[in-house]
Amino acid sequence: MRLEDRLASKFVCTKCGSTGAEVRRFAATGTGITRFLDIQHNQFVAVSCKNCGYTEIYNPEILEGKDNLGDIIDMIFGL
Numbered sequence: 001m002r003l004e005d006r007l008a009s010k011f012v013c014t015k016c017g018s019t020g021a022e023v024r025r026f027a028a029t030g031t032g033i034t035r036f037l038d039i040q041h042n043q044f045v046a047v048s049c050k051n052c053g054y055t056e057i058y059n060p061e062i063l064e065g066k067d068n069l070g071d072i073i074d075m076i077f078g079l
């Protein structure tokens, strides 16, 4: 399962307590040449609560390197 889907399926909003999230991966673009060189290292995943819009940002480069990603996602959302 993709990181985005795992985050969306486990999401519990820390502000309003509801579940259901919109997850988007995006690149924080630099300018000029760094825009191309760093694109793999400037990716982030934004998880937005569908109820109140509260958004959390994660670094997928870190999360996708974890063997116990499921445990970490459970911990993030306090399950």
Ligand SMILES: [Zn+2]
Binding pocket: 013, 014, 015, 016, 017, 018, 049, 050, 051, 052, 053, 054
């Ligand atoms: Zn919320």
